[in-house]
Amino acid sequence: MGIIVLHASAGENACCLRLFCPALREMDVLNVEDLGDTMLIAARTVASEAPCPKCGLPSTRVHSRYRRTVWDLATGGRAVKVELEVRRFCGEPSCDREIFAEQVGGLTRRHARRSTALRTLLTSIAIALAGRAGARMAYLVGVPASPSTLLRTLRALPDPEIGKVTVLGVDDFW
Ligand SMILES: [Zn+2]
CATH class of the missing domain: 1.10.10 (Arc Repressor Mutant, subunit A)
Incomplete structure (x- = not known):
């Protein structure tokens, strides 16, 4: 039977977190805090680009960053709250969508908590x-x-x- 390595630095090696919260696989985990009945995970997106929701063209130009909170499935019977730092990107000149927020597959959707x-x-x-x-x-x-x-x-x-x-x-x- 394999051994699950507990995360040491909550960085690159946060493998147990990625097992329990698959949506965090593509993100940087910055911190994990035990709040008793809730596990608070701070993470940020790292993908180099995001697709425009209107035209689908990818953009690499970051406009700004902001924080949002998303609740995920419970782990070990405890609620999981993810505090995410996500980015707004500038749209392509050919598209009338000037700015759009990136979404994380499986975790975020527009306005969803x-x-x-x-x-x-x-x-x-x-x-x-x-x-x-x-x-x-x-x-x-x-x-x-x-x-x-x-x-x-x-x-x-x-x-x-x-x-x-x-x-x-x-x-x-x-
Ligand atoms: Zn667009």
Whole structure:
């Protein structure tokens, strides 16, 4: 059985973090702090370029940096909060998008405060248990979410496609 090497400097060797939080694989981990029921990870993006969300052309010209917070799946039963330093890039002159923010695959999405994996988990909990019971389950698995958040998640789901109607009964009008 292999041994998982604990991160020594939270830099290049932060391999256990990358195992537990795969979304951090492409990032510089700056610091890890144990806050009791939450693990706080400070990280920054290092990719040399980012694609424009409008035209898809990559840009290497950094406009500015800013911080954002994203919650990820729990690790060891504890919530994982990632404080990310991300960049805004200048768009290409051929595109009317002058500035855009970079996104980290699997972790960030425009305006979202939860990672893709966490949103998927909360959506599954909401589908199975809805608001209050779902909130209790989410708390137990280390990803606290309020009943209203879970219900919002349900409402945001696309409507299921209605198949071709072959037989229509009187009851279908009620
Ligand atoms: Zn563009």
